[in-house]
Amino acid sequence: MDPQIIIARRVARELKSGNLVNLGIGIPTLVANYVPADLKVFFQSENGLIGTGPIPEQGMAHPLLTDAGGRPISALPGAATFDSAMSFGLIRGGHVDVTVLGGLQVDAHGLLANWMIPGKMVPGMGGAMDLVSGAKRVIVAMQHAAKGKSKIVAKCTLPLTSARPVSLVVTDMAVIGFPDGKATLLETAPGVSVGEVMAVTEAELTVPDNVPEMKL
DSSP states (O other), rough: OOHHHHHHHHHHTTTTTTOOOEEOOSHHHGGGSSSTTTTTOOOEEETTEEESSSSOTTOOOOTTTTTTSSSSSSEEEEEEEOOOHHHHHHHHHOOOOEEEOSSSEEEEOEEOOOOOTSOOOOOOOHHHHHHHHHSSEEEEOOOETTTTSSSSSSOOSOOOOOOOOOEHEEEEEEEEEEEGOOOEEEOHHHHHHHHHHHOOOSSBBBBSSSOOOOOO
């Protein structure tokens, strides 16, 4: 299975009916495609929409209907639009139940770096800082490693997004939580052993006696 689909399907299992959920750009946007039909989840885009649906099929995208990253989205019946002030009021006011964001690095204590690489052009900070600080639960959806380097690091070398730790990290190899502030291996991906996860993870991981396999 495609690594990004593994991540998106596993994250979708974290959502509950009635949740107001914000999806970041990249892998997080795929999560909307794997939410069970009987689950009533309200997706919010910080550029002013509640009620986003799956990514539109080819040829069905509307040029004025996009997510915060400018990618086409669909709107479900009953969707609501509003201005940025209202949108960020929802985020900063603590009304977003779950945000799913991409990540460049997450450290051993759950701190996230996801908004810039020094020396590279940054088109805008976006809403990640507000979302990590304001959402009730923060899930990072990202590849476990990039270009041979672990993205689960001992300490972030890139600028942090927030001083608040994230709640959960879902990668193509593992699910990692931070009980007591320490990175803990909670699940492994199908066909991936604990040893394989440890071999490609820079941060020290706490490993319980029993680590179940992800259910997708």
